[in-house]
Amino acid sequence: MGELLFVNGPVQNGDFTFADRPGKATGIRITAALNHLIGTTPVPHAWNTVTLAGDLRHRQHAATSARPTARADFEVSLIAAKYGDCPPAPGYVTDADPAVARLALEMTEALLRAGKLSLSREQIRSCARCGHMAGTGSHPCKVCGSTVTRAKALGVLIADRVGGRPLLGVDDVHAYRKRAPVHLRNIAGNVPARLVLARTRDHGISLEPLGLPGLVLDPRAGLHIAALSVAVARGADTAVMVLTPNAAANIAAYGQSFLCHDGTRLLYGLHGHIPYEELLSLEGHYGRYRFTPALQQAFETWFLPLYAWHAKNNIAQGELPNLLKHFHRARLTACEAADAQALQRLRNTVIAGGTDWLTNRSGLSAALTARSLSQPGGALS
Numbered sequence: 001m002g003e004l005l006f007v008n009g010p011v012q013n014g015d016f017t018f019a020d021r022p023g024k025a026t027g028i029r030i031t032a033a034l035n036h037l038i039g040t041t042p043v044p045h046a047w048n049t050v051t052l053a054g055d056l057r058h059r060q061h062a063a064t065s066a067r068p069t070a071r072a073d074f075e076v077s078l079i080a081a082k083y084g085d086c087p088p089a090p091g092y093v094t095d096a097d098p099a100v101a102r103l104a105l106e107m108t109e110a111l112l113r114a115g116k117l118s119l120s121r122e123q124i125r126s127c128a129r130c131g132h133m134a135g136t137g138s139h140p141c142k143v144c145g146s147t148v149t150r151a152k153a154l155g156v157l158i159a160d161r162v163g164g165r166p167l168l169g170v171d172d173v174h175a176y177r178k179r180a181p182v183h184l185r186n187i188a189g190n191v192p193a194r195l196v197l198a199r200t201r202d203h204g205i206s207l208e209p210l211g212l213p214g215l216v217l218d219p220r221a222g223l224h225i226a227a228l229s230v231a232v233a234r235g236a237d238t239a240v241m242v243l244t245p246n247a248a249a250n251i252a253a254y255g256q257s258f259l260c261h262d263g264t265r266l267l268y269g270l271h272g273h274i275p276y277e278e279l280l281s282l283e284g285h286y287g288r289y290r291f292t293p294a295l296q297q298a299f300e301t302w303f304l305p306l307y308a309w310h311a312k313n314n315i316a317q318g319e320l321p322n323l324l325k326h327f328h329r330a331r332l333t334a335c336e337a338a339d340a341q342a343l344q345r346l347r348n349t350v351i352a353g354g355t356d357w358l359t360n361r362s363g364l365s366a367a368l369t370a371r372s373l374s375q376p377g378g379a380l381s
């Protein structure tokens with residue numbers, strides 16, 4: 001088996017900070033922890049910048065600034081601000097980066113040649129005032145607020161659903177082999193048989209080279225390609241894109257055609273939510289276990305994300321004290337000396353998608369040993 005690496009499902013570059021919304025970093029933290037456990041060098045953090053909200057924010061910026069920043073630089077400056085003085089060492093990748101766009105066009109052209117995607121003139125409903133593609137349903141235009149739409153023939157990129165293939169197959173999901181993601185299939189299956197993969201956006205992967213000026217690749221497809229591009233750049237065989245089941249269900253239909261390229265494969269890796277807003281309830285427990293700030297941080301930003309990876313579903317507030325006790329006991333048995341065999345076993349388990357090691361003391365203890373070896377000063381005491 002070739003190299004496998006984990007990539008976070010691109011985080012929407014919205015108006016938030018990691019301090020306000022720590023849950024936004026969960027995918028990034030899981031990815032960093034798992035890549036470290038399997039001995040892979042850190043991968044860039046992935047960001048989703050091709051959003052309508054981003055278009056509107058940039059238009060506002062351009063209208064009110066004497067020297068407006070170009071959109072790509074504007075997005076990067078907003079991402080950089082989220083990290084403050086601690087930018088990620090491996091950098092970041094956005095879903096509109098030139099390398100991602102190149103890969104997207106290469107994949108799209110190959111899929112067109114193979115007849116798996118097509119270019120077609122379709123009756124597309126757009127806003128009568130500003131031309132924004134309206135999508136389904138009757139709601140005011142999300143750009144200008146106009147309620148008048150009109151259908152007109154427009155050249156677009158089309159994916160026809162492959163008959164008989166579930167949109168989100170168990171084989172597409174890493175570490176989910178025991179429990180078929182039925183509810184995911186139901187959500188992801190609720191999409192039309194003909195998918196339009198083009199959107200009106202100011203920013204993104206332009207489809208002009210395919211003869212579709214003014215349109216970009218649907219960002220839900222682009223997110224898959226952004227994650228895949230990280231593995232392609234590394235020459236890895238498999239990228240596991242780490243995201244919540246809901247996020248996966250929302251984008252799976254659009255990514256169906258983009259799950260492999262030239263022997264590199266993209267899998268979904270699912271995780272649940274962490275009740276960060278409830279962590280204050282643990283204050284007394286931290287004191288009782290004599291946790292240092294470093295230990296508390298290891299529990300909140302390393303163990304809990306990994307546990308959310310194991311649980312797949314959301315972690316309930318009521319589980320937190322027991323999880324803390326489990327973490328506490330495992331760290332007491334973690335040692336400074338590495339057991340090379342135990343670490344290798346753990347590495348193989350993680351690569352194969354196993355997560356049960358997080359629930360037993362010896363498995364978690366081995367992972368904590370691996371973690372502390374790379375942390376000068378040791379986070380265990």
Ligand SMILES: [Zn+2]
Nearest residue numbers: 127130141144
């Ligand atoms: Zn409009």
